[in-house]
Amino acid sequence: MGYEATRQYFKRPDLQTAIDEFEENIEAASPWQLLVGYHQYRRQLENMEGLLASQERIPPLEHLVDAHAGQPATLVLVIGESTNRQRQSLYGYPRPTTPNLDKMRSELQVFDNVVTPRPYTIEALEQVLTFADQEHPDLYLTTPSLISLMKQAGYKTYWITNQQTITKRNTMLTTFSKQADEQFYLNNNRDQNLTSKYDGDVFEPFAQLLAEDAPRKFVIVHLLGTHMRYHYRYPEEFNRFTDRTGVPANVTDDQLPTYNSYDNAVLYNDYVVSSLIERLRATDPNGFLLYLSDHGEAVFDAANPDILGRNEEAPTGPMYTVPFIVWSSPRWQAQQAWDFSASLHRPYSSSHFIHTWADLAGLRFDEFDPSKSLVNAEFKARPLLIGNPQHPKSLIDFSLIKPKKPKELVQQKRETEDRTL
């Protein structure tokens, strides 16, 4: 499967090389894409230059204290793609789309009120993986990332991705991934919307790094999840939802194949996430695995029966609601005795995720804010701000989303095609 060939070892990032590669990829794009994407392109280029250059200058976190210092640990963060929790039986969807996670439910902490700040991969992860949030959207340029945090805490860091890494929009993701000690890039397809590249490909590198002789490991697994076009996301044996059983009445005959293929993609995603948990568990680790999706997806839900995809200008609930689950190993549980029953229904924006992760990992530092940790006794509920933070007055609370009318569909389709993720 060739991931060895693309396995890369982190060295000091070379800004000019990165920019050269970036320009090359831009030139390969069609003129139409270039025209439409020019503004995005400038912004991304400026961001990348800033990020790569400033990465060298970002000071470490102040007064880092590790409750598990000196102990072996394996901590895994699985980032999903375009998966809204309403379509998972784990969260009450009537179709059994998550049978494996349902079976291991007693081992899971299932948080059911988490939303993403933005319905696009990069814009969401710029906040999920850093101290940036909707009120401080540029902090990802000047403060350490989650990867830097874990490196500072003495973890060897790995990034496995089944997302493409060569398009202009993904350059930001590449920049984040390059902060890890080792990368496994599994997807070099130019148009992942139209390509079958199943997430099960992450199993082999995952098994390999779990077997590596490093006492402390931090692993990010970035899945392609349930990204549009859904029927490319799963092999034939997962094509199990094919009729109208369990389908809401609003779904038309024309919409039914798409609706069903999304559920089949969720079913395959359940297999992937549960298999990662099983493979981790089999190594008898001291650690945990956390899974969340970058954002959700609207797929003809009853409140917005004509909406498919995502559009920040015309938001609907399913674009923002994400699954958020934590599995902890018996060895970890024996020490920590985690009980999050008081936290499972808290309203939470994944923009503050770095505080939750630090809390779970037993890390404290000056920048840590316990009121922004989903699992902390000092947690404080805040508005769940959604919208484009470059226009602060346009930010609204998630609860204020109103159902949209079908006229939004045309605009939404264009948006989805401009933005590969």
Ligand SMILES: [Zn+2]
């Ligand atoms: Zn995404």
